[in-house]
Amino acid sequence: MSGPRHIIMRRSSGGIGTRSKNRAVQVEQAAGECPAVKRRPTKKALKVAYESSQNEVVCQDPQEDIKQPKWEPKNWREQLANIREMRREKGAPVDVMGAEKCCDRTAPPEVMRYQVLLSLMLSSQTKDQVTSAAMSRLKEHGLTVDSILNTDDAILGSLIYPVGFWKSKVKYIKQTTEILKQQYSSDIPDNLADLVKLPGIGPKMAHLIMDIAWNNVSGIGVDTHVHRISNRLRWVPKETKTPEETRINLENWLPRELWSEMNWLLVGFGQQICLPVSPRCAACLNKDVCPAARLSKDHRKRPLPGPAVE
CATH class of the missing domain: 1.10.1670.10 (Helix-hairpin-Helix base-excision DNA repair enzymes (C-terminal))
Incomplete structure (x- = not known):
């Protein structure tokens, strides 16, 4: 005859004996009535400390790959x-005729920055000697935002010739100068994102403009x-x-x-x-x-x- 199993435990003068207690637990487990047995918590994996080449301690999980040193060229x-x-x-020519030497450091700051921008626009695909000569002619003519906007394209072309791609640069100079007049109060942008949006300005020029004109190193x-x-x-x-x-x-x-x-x-x-x-x-x-x-x-x-x- 099947039915619930009864647990019989004997009392002794010292209470339930150890052997009887263990037996009772085994019977309860067999009957499916034993509560969940608490397990010992597993120890958390320790992080391992490694010493970097700069004598800094780097803590790292042992399951992760060891951090590789940054690549750098030999010698x-x-x-x-x-x-x-x-x-x-x-x-070298860049020492006496580079963009930093072509601008007028005595001019108002916004004019100086505009001249830095134009000198770098002219320098693309052009030797420093040619760029420097063109900048001298422009400064003699009047190298400000307003003076360039009031200059006829043909005259502007004659002033910058023979810089590389001078016809395209006339167009870029006029477009960029108009943007500076309308959007930046005749100054130039003070951040890389806006500089590279200007016609004729690429990443190389923008990083140099930030460094020379704004004294802000944004890149190489x-x-x-x-x-x-x-x-x-x-x-x-x-x-x-x-x-x-x-x-x-x-x-x-x-x-x-x-x-x-x-x-x-x-x-x-x-x-x-x-x-x-x-x-x-x-x-x-x-x-x-x-x-x-x-x-x-x-x-x-x-x-x-x-x-x-x-």
Whole structure:
């Protein structure tokens, strides 16, 4: 005859015996009447501390991958020190005729900033000597927002000729100047997002404008010189095809306090030593640590094939 199972426990002078108590629990479990048994809480996995290359302790879950060190090129500090030494005399065209030298520092701040913007617009695909001469003619004519808006396109073209793509630049200058007049009270934007919206202004120009005109380092100004030299020195993990791609790669590893220096430093180096064609490798202090240099039998350095240059 089936029915509920009865539990019989004997009393003793000392209460329920240990053996009887265990037996009672077993019977209750068999009858499905035993309450949930409390389990011991599992210990939480401890985080493991690793020491980084900067002597900082990084706590990390043992199940996660160990953080990999940030990529940086081999010998870059030595290469940079050598380039600084070669640029110590500051005798390259960029040193005396670059955008920073073309503006009138005695003019009102908004006029000075407008001149910085125009000098960089003119500098695209143009040698510094040609840009500097065009800026001199413009300043003599009157280089303010109002004076440029009141200048006939044909006259403006004659003032900036023979800068590269001068006809297109006449159009861009007029369009940009009108925007500055209407939207920025004859000043220039103080942020990268608005600068790159202006006709004729690309990322390289915008970063340089932010640095020179606003004293705000927003990124590295990468032109063809910086692009070429970064690839020759292998300052990028793999060969890059455009200056903008080079900029992104450089900013991923180069310390931010060096960003402002890079354009001026490498442009001058590219104008004097690391030329686009027939670079002067024999005179370069990096000849023994430059991946793009090869020593021929007559002790002249020849660069490896690299990306397209100007």
